[in-house]
Amino acid sequence: MLRFLGLRLARALLTMVLVVTFAFIVLRLSGDPALLIMSADAPPEAIAAFRQAWGLNDPIWEQYLRYFAAIFRGDLGQSMRDGRPAIELVAERIPATLALTLPALAIKLGLGIPAGIYAALHRNSFADRAVMLLAVAGFTVPSFVLGLVLVLVFAVQLGWLPSGGQESWRHGVLPVLTLGIGGAAVLARFTRSAMLEVLGQPYMRTALAKGVPWARAVRRHALPNAAIPTVTIVGFMVGSLLAGAVVVESVFSWPGVGRLLVVAVANRDLAVVQCILLLVAATMVSANLVVDLLYGVLDPRLRSAPREATA
Amino acid sequence: MSDIPLSAMPAPAVWAPPARRRARVPVLVVLAVLWLVLMLVVAFAADLLSPFPYTALDLRNRLSPPVGMGGVWLHALGTDELGRDVLSRLITSIRMSLLIAFGATVISAVLGVTLGFLAAHFRGLVEQAVLALVDFQASMPFLILALAVLAFFGNALPLFICLLGLNGWERYARIARGLAVSAGSQGYAAAVTGLGASPWRVYGRHVLPNIASTLIVSMTLAFPEIILLESGLSFLGLGVQPPMTSLGNMVGYGREYLTRAPWILLAPSSVIVLTTLSVSLLGDWLRDRLDPTLR
Amino acid sequence: MTGDEPLLHAQDLVRRYTMRRGMFGKPVEVRAVDGVSLTLRRGQTLGLVGESGCGKSTTGRMVLGLEVPDAGGVAFANERMPLPGTPEWRRLRARMTMVYQDPLGALDRRLDIGTQVAEPLEIHGIGTRADRPGRVEALLRGVGLRPDHARSFPHELSGGQRQRAVLARALATAPDLLVCDEPISALDVSIQAQVMNLLSEVQARTGVAMLFISHDLRAVRQMSHRVAVMYLGRVVEEGEPDDVLHAPAHPYSQALVSAIPHPGRRGGRIVLKGDPPNPAARPAGCAFHPRCAVAAAVCAREVPALKRRPSDGRLVACHVAQGDAAAGAGLPQIAMEAA
Numbered sequence: 001m002l003r004f005l006g007l008r009l010a011r012a013l014l015t016m017v018l019v020v021t022f023a024f025i026v027l028r029l030s031g032d033p034a035l036l037i038m039s040a041d042a043p044p045e046a047i048a049a050f051r052q053a054w055g056l057n058d059p060i061w062e063q064y065l066r067y068f069a070a071i072f073r074g075d076l077g078q079s080m081r082d083g084r085p086a087i088e089l090v091a092e093r094i095p096a097t098l099a100l101t102l103p104a105l106a107i108k109l110g111l112g113i114p115a116g117i118y119a120a121l122h123r124n125s126f127a128d129r130a131v132m133l134l135a136v137a138g139f140t141v142p143s144f145v146l147g148l149v150l151v152l153v154f155a156v157q158l159g160w161l162p163s164g165g166q167e168s169w170r171h172g173v174l175p176v177l178t179l180g181i182g183g184a185a186v187l188a189r190f191t192r193s194a195m196l197e198v199l200g201q202p203y204m205r206t207a208l209a210k211g212v213p214w215a216r217a218v219r220r221h222a223l224p225n226a227a228i229p230t231v232t233i234v235g236f237m238v239g240s241l242l243a244g245a246v247v248v249e250s251v252f253s254w255p256g257v258g259r260l261l262v263v264a265v266a267n268r269d270l271a272v273v274q275c276i277l278l279l280v281a282a283t284m285v286s287a288n289l290v291v292d293l294l295y296g297v298l299d300p301r302l303r304s305a306p307r308e309a310t311a
Numbered sequence: 312m313s314d315i316p317l318s319a320m321p322a323p324a325v326w327a328p329p330a331r332r333r334a335r336v337p338v339l340v341v342l343a344v345l346w347l348v349l350m351l352v353v354a355f356a357a358d359l360l361s362p363f364p365y366t367a368l369d370l371r372n373r374l375s376p377p378v379g380m381g382g383v384w385l386h387a388l389g390t391d392e393l394g395r396d397v398l399s400r401l402i403t404s405i406r407m408s409l410l411i412a413f414g415a416t417v418i419s420a421v422l423g424v425t426l427g428f429l430a431a432h433f434r435g436l437v438e439q440a441v442l443a444l445v446d447f448q449a450s451m452p453f454l455i456l457a458l459a460v461l462a463f464f465g466n467a468l469p470l471f472i473c474l475l476g477l478n479g480w481e482r483y484a485r486i487a488r489g490l491a492v493s494a495g496s497q498g499y500a501a502a503v504t505g506l507g508a509s510p511w512r513v514y515g516r517h518v519l520p521n522i523a524s525t526l527i528v529s530m531t532l533a534f535p536e537i538i539l540l541e542s543g544l545s546f547l548g549l550g551v552q553p554p555m556t557s558l559g560n561m562v563g564y565g566r567e568y569l570t571r572a573p574w575i576l577l578a579p580s581s582v583i584v585l586t587t588l589s590v591s592l593l594g595d596w597l598r599d600r601l602d603p604t605l606r
Numbered sequence: 607m608t609g610d611e612p613l614l615h616a617q618d619l620v621r622r623y624t625m626r627r628g629m630f631g632k633p634v635e636v637r638a639v640d641g642v643s644l645t646l647r648r649g650q651t652l653g654l655v656g657e658s659g660c661g662k663s664t665t666g667r668m669v670l671g672l673e674v675p676d677a678g679g680v681a682f683a684n685e686r687m688p689l690p691g692t693p694e695w696r697r698l699r700a701r702m703t704m705v706y707q708d709p710l711g712a713l714d715r716r717l718d719i720g721t722q723v724a725e726p727l728e729i730h731g732i733g734t735r736a737d738r739p740g741r742v743e744a745l746l747r748g749v750g751l752r753p754d755h756a757r758s759f760p761h762e763l764s765g766g767q768r769q770r771a772v773l774a775r776a777l778a779t780a781p782d783l784l785v786c787d788e789p790i791s792a793l794d795v796s797i798q799a800q801v802m803n804l805l806s807e808v809q810a811r812t813g814v815a816m817l818f819i820s821h822d823l824r825a826v827r828q829m830s831h832r833v834a835v836m837y838l839g840r841v842v843e844e845g846e847p848d849d850v851l852h853a854p855a856h857p858y859s860q861a862l863v864s865a866i867p868h869p870g871r872r873g874g875r876i877v878l879k880g881d882p883p884n885p886a887a888r889p890a891g892c893a894f895h896p897r898c899a900v901a902a903a904v905c906a907r908e909v910p911a912l913k914r915r916p917s918d919g920r921l922v923a924c925h926v927a928q929g930d931a932a933a934g935a936g937l938p939q940i941a942m943e944a945a
Contacts, residue, residue, distance in 0.1 A: 011446065018447045022456075026463045136595075140587035142539045144546045144559075145580040148566060156570050163569075243452045247543050251566075261455070262547050265462040273462040280455050288450055502712040505672060506726045506775070507699025517714050 008292045012285045019281040023274050024067050028060070071278065077271030079264075086275040090257060094242070096166065097256030100175050100249070101241040107180025108187050108237060113230065115184070116191025120199065120226075121218065131188060138185020147178040147251040164253040175252040179245060183237060190233050194226040201225070228298050231291055239287030243280045340596045343589035350405060350586055357406040361399040362387075366554060369394035374572045389574045391564070400556055401578050407557040408583075411472050412537045416530050418476025419537075423483025424526065428514050430484070431491035441488070445481040453478045454540065461549050471550060475540060479533045486529060490522045524601045531594035535587035542583050558583050611684075613782055613815050614646040618678035619668050621661070636885045638664045640839035641678070643912075644817075648782065651809065651816040653830030653847065655823055655862070659885060661839040662819045666785045669817060670702055671695060683782070700730040700779035707788040709768035713760040719746075719771045720756025726778040745774040748811070750804060766797035770804065777808065785817045790825060802828055823862050827851050835859045838885060838893040841912055844921040855915065855922040857898045892925065900926050902934035 070076075076086045119131040154174060155163035162171050198204065199222055207217040237244070246258035253259070257276060264272035353360060363369075369390060377389040377397070388397040430441040460474055491514070494500035499521075500513050508516075542559030544550035546566075551557040558579040565576030621639040639661040646652045654662045667673040669680055671687040680687040682702065688694040703726075706712040713722060723745055724738045733741055743753040749770040760768055769789060776784060786805065790798040802825060809816060818829045826833055827847040834844040835856065843856040854860045864876040878897050889896050895905040904925050912923040925931040 011443075014443060015447050015450055018443070019451070022447075023459070026460060029463070136591055137584075137588065140535055140539075140591050141584050142542055142546075142587075144543060144562060145584060148562070148569060148576060148580070152569060152573055156573075239450075240452045243455045246454055246458070247547065250547055261458055262549065265458050265549055268462055268465070270462060273459050277455060277459045281451060284450050284452070498711045499714040502704075502706060502772075503714070503725065505670070505699060505704050507696040507729050508725070509696065509729075512729065517717075520716050521714065 005293075008289060012289050015285050015288075016281060019278060020068060020071060021064075023277055024064055027270065027274070028063075076275040076278070079272050080269050081267060086271040089272055090260065090275050090279060093255065093257045093260050096254060097242055097245055097249070097258060100172060100179060100245050100254060100256060103172070103176045104179035104183065104244075105237060105241065107176065108183035109234065111180070112184035112187025113191050116188040117195055117223070117226075119188065120192045120195030123196065128192075132192070135185040135189040135192075138182055139189060141182070143178055143182050143247050144251050146182060147174065147248055150174050150178060151251075164251075166254055171252075171254075175245075175248050175254055178248050178251070183244075187230075187233065187237075191226065191230050194229040195222065198222045198226045224298060228295065231294050231298065235287045235291030235294075236284075238290075239284035240280070242276075242283055337596065339592055343592040346585055346589045347593065350409065350582075353402055354406040354409045357402045361396075361402040363396040363399040365395065365400045365403040365556060367395065367399070369396070374568070376572070377574050377578075380574065388578050389572065391572065391575050392568060397575060397578055400561060401558075401582065404556045404558045404561050404579060405582060407551060407555060408538060408541060408559070411475060411541050411551070411557065412534060414472040415475035415478065415537045415541070416534050418473060419478060419480045419533065420483050420526060420530055422476065423480035423485075424487040424519070426480070427484040427487025427489075428491055428518070430488045431495060432510060432514070438488075441484060445484055448477075448481040454543070457540070457544065458549065461544070466549065466552055468551070468555070471544075475537055478537060478540060482529055482533065483526060486525055487522060490525065491518050494518050494521065528594065528598045528601055531590060531597055534594070535590045538583065538587050538590075611648070612645045613648045613683060614644070614669060614817075615681045616642065616644040616665075616669055616678065617681075618643055619665060619675045619680070620677035621664050621668060621673065622676050634886050637839050637888065638885055639668065639675070640888075642836070642839070642841055643678075644669065644834065644841075646783070646815050646817060648815050649809065649813040650831040651818050651829050653826030653833040654817060654819045654836060655821065655826045655833060656836035658821060660836045661885070662836050663787050665836070666704075666787050666817055666819050670704060670783075670785050671698065697730070700726065700732075701781050702783040702785070703776035703779065703781045705769070705772055705776050705784060705786040705789045707792050709765065709772045709792070710760055712772050713768060715760050717759075718756065719751075719758050719760070719763070719774075723756070723771065723775045723778055726775060730779055732779060741778070742774075745778055746771075748777065748808070749774045750800075764797075765793050766800060769793060769797075769801055773804070773808070777812065777814070780812065781814060783815045783817070785819070787819045788821070789818075791820065791822065798825070805829060823851065823866060835862065838888055840893065840923065842894065842923045844912065849920060855920050855927045856894075856924050857900055857926070858894050892923075900933035902926060902931040904931045905934070 074087060078084065079086050079089050082089075115131050115135075119128040122128050151163045151174060154161045161173050163174070164171070166172070204217060204221055207221050208214065212220070242257050244258075245254070245256055246261055248254070249256045249258035250262050257279075260272065261276045263269075264276070369386070371394070372386060372390050373394040374392050375386050375390045375394075378384055378387050380389070386396050386398065388401065390396055391400075426441050426444070430438040457474055457478070461471075464470060491500065494517070495504070495513075500518055503513050503517055538558075541550055541557065542562065545557045545559030546563040548563055551560050553560070561579035562576050562583070565572070565579070568575050619639050619642045620637065623636045623638055624633045642661070642665050644652060644654075644665070654665065656662050664673065668675045671680065671682075671690060674689065682698065688698065713719075720739070720742050723742045727733055727738055727741060739756075742756055746753055746755055751767060751770050751774065755763065755767065755771070760771070763771065789805070790801050793801060805816065805818075806829065808814065816829070818826060820826050827850075830847050832844065833847045833850045834841045835850065835858065836842065837858050843850060843854065843859045845855075850859060851863055854863045861876040861878050876899065889906070891904070891906040891908055892898070892901070892910050895901040898905065902925060908925070910923045910925050910928070910930075912921055913928070914920070915922055915928055917929070922928065926933050
């Protein structure tokens with residue numbers, strides 16, 4: 001188990017290093033930072049001074065190490081638009097994003113998992129087909145279309161709810177629904193197939209054959225085993241809490257991290273983009289670590305043997 | 312789709328190509344295929360089919376509603392606020408979106424299969440490196456990576472297609488590596504290697520055709536994702552740039568006229584939904600028919 | 607070239623693997639093959655027999671050059687075996703081929719038999735495109751298949767036919783050496799004899815040398831000019847098939863021979879007791895001593911060398927058989943069963 005944990009931790013760190021390296025490479029490949037930040041018609045002496053000040057004349061690996069060190073200190077640069085530290089700008093947007101994504105996560109879990117289990121247990125019934133069709137539809141309708149259709153119906157036609165902004169809880173209803181419905185569809189589809197696979201396993205047949213009641217067999221054997229793959233995708237959903245709302249926040253003009261990211265990309269505000277990238281990577285990596293720990297709890301085999309896929 | 316058992320049947324011990332019997336094809340799948348054929352025809356014959364150039368202005372008919380909502384047949388799907396014909400723009404957008412999605416899917420498959428084969432062939436460090444990349448890719452929401460690259464590099468169509476081609480390669484890499492390793496450890500690939508075949512021949516002539524059906528199914532399943540990704544980015548104004556247009560672009564533009572002229576937005580939205588839905592249905596059906604091992 | 611010259615000579619082959627038991631386990635070195643030497647003459651068959659896990663397949667793969675020995679070396683036609691993947695190695699594949707235990711796994715299920723039989727010809731540029739169909743036809747006939755089998759796919763053939771197809775492909779380049787790794791153990795008993803007869807017939811016709819690997823002592827006897835018995839990565843006895851089968855010198859060979867069902871045989875069947883051999887926990891001294899009926903004290907200390915027995919010149923690796931030690935009572939028990 002310790003070895004398992006150690007491996008997972010090492011892999012998580014490696015992923016973070018890869019993300020930072022990715023950011024560094026992309027940053028350097030995207031052009032001369034001096035020219036990017038100073039305008040092109042700045043006097044050459046000013047550009048030279050800038051290079052000197054920022055160490056752009058040093059060997060590339062020195063810049064790389066310095067970049068790492070800066071990130072460790074939490075120094076992620078200043079926004080090019082208003083000169084405030086990027087990390088501050090991002091941090092103050094986090095609550096707004098969580099206000100959308102946490103209720104949406106509750107909808108995904110509360111709707112998607114039961115629907116998937118129900119569909120699998122009543123396979124080929126009308127309910128199963130309805131759930132699957134809805135799930136496929138929910139998966140194929142992009143969130144911006146779903147969001148705009150909801151706005152069209154509930155805000156424009158019926159006038160029940162506001163179409164955008166963040167003044168009251170009523171403003172949050174449509175974006176939360178938009179986020180939740182799509183995710184619930186994905187989760188239902190996934191849970192159903194995980195369940196079906198487990199239901200077809202020999203140990204289920206054995207349990208039923210030796211007279212274990214159906215409900216008990218499902219509770220004792222099927223659900224815990226189907227939980228293992230489902231936990232992965234839920235982990236991904238939790239990990240993308242900060243990033244999952246990029247499109248929806250834009251549709252509803254919700255001032256969260258996602259909206260900030262889109263604006264920053266449009267303005268090429270590199271410090272902010274990089275800060276969000278690292279933040280998302282960190283959440284994702286932590287969520288994956290938690291998922292791995294849960295695996296250990298759910299699947300006793302993993303406590304003593306490394307996972308094949310990662311070994 | 313409901314007529315086909317969705318269960319992942321255990322792989323038969325003896326592999327046989329799918330029997331050439333005429334199974335009843337579900338109605339939904341037939342409809343999906345018909346829709347996709349229509350989309351392909353539209354994409355290929357866009358210039359012949361569109362009634363107007365997609366940038367042509369008709370200032371006398373601005374925000375004209377489509378037929379059925381009080382519009383005229385001249386602009387069957389209405390016009391936008393510059394008087395551009397929505398149908399013509401839609402046709403051009405379909406071509407653009409499909410082109411991007413095809414290009415990206417192919418790039419992603421080629422990249423993934425190549426890396427997967429490299430990992431399977433060389434093992435050791437190469438394999439570990441590929442697996443680390445796979446992990447990295449699988450653990451980051453691709454939209455965020457894509458946005459970061461767009462922020463750093465700005466946008467141009469070829470770059471945009473290549474960028475989308477980075478989406479989902481890790482799935483092909485996993486499949487290709489897994490299947491190549493199992494074919495190489497004792498199966499036909501090892502036998503052909505033992506006959507003196509070069510790696511090119513082993514992978515190109517034997518392994519690739521053997522895993523092609525699995526790959527095609529995965530490509531079909533990944534295709535809607537790419538369409539959604541492209542339209543999402545274009546919707547945000549970070550994908551295809553005007554004056555070019557794509558389905559996501561049209562939705563993003565139509566959003567400004569949501570209250571006054573919802574048709575501008577509804578036409579491309581429906582096309583996106585119907586197309587992704589059709590490809591998904593087709594992909595699910597193909598998977599159940601060709602490759603029950605894939606989920 | 608004269609027939610006396612050895613076609614293949616393997617000297618002191620060693621192959622180690624490291625494996626880990628469980629998550630905290632220390633890496634354990636496993637010697638799958640531990641100092642095996644073999645010599646094979648042109649047109650002859652060497653039988654390699656032993657339980658599963660005794661390293662006979664690994665030996666076969668090293669002899670073919672598919673795996674690189676950790677120590678020792680293989681010389682084929684007096685040339686050192688090149689490293690796998692090099693152009694020389696690839697060219698050599700035309701001269702040494704292999705027949706597998708699982709013919710269905712060894713064939714590409716998407717290509718027809720004719721294409722696959724022609725593949726070695728394509729790879730090594732033998733003949734022209736135009737005369738390949740003719741060659742394929744002759745090869746198929748040579749292994750007892752009909753020419754129209756060329757258009758069949760592997761799954762359309764029976765197990766025996768598939769093995770014939772694999773053999774036809776292996777013979778396409780007219781190799782000097784054919785390694786048969788358990789070629790009959792996946793086949794029905796009724797088919798086994800046919801395939802063995804076919805192999806003998808092919809050898810008589812083409813003069814190909816064979817390394818015949820099997821756990822079936824009777825099959826090995828029928829096929830081979832010489833027999834080598836392996837136990838835990840070492841050859842414990844080598845000799846003429848009749849000698850080894852009728853008067854086995856090594857206690858392990860004796861146990862193997864006695865395990866062959868024999869109608870009307872009188873006397874006992876030696877049933878080996880004790881743990882089945884585990885290459886990861888190789889006993890000290892003679893690896894067989896914990897299961898040996900006649901093991902003496904020296905057997906637990908010293909590894910017996912494979913050498914000629916002074917009395918009759920038989921090659922055997924056993925202190926007792928060599929007469930260096932008096933037969934002990936065996937360290938663990940041995941059971942004699944009345945027939």
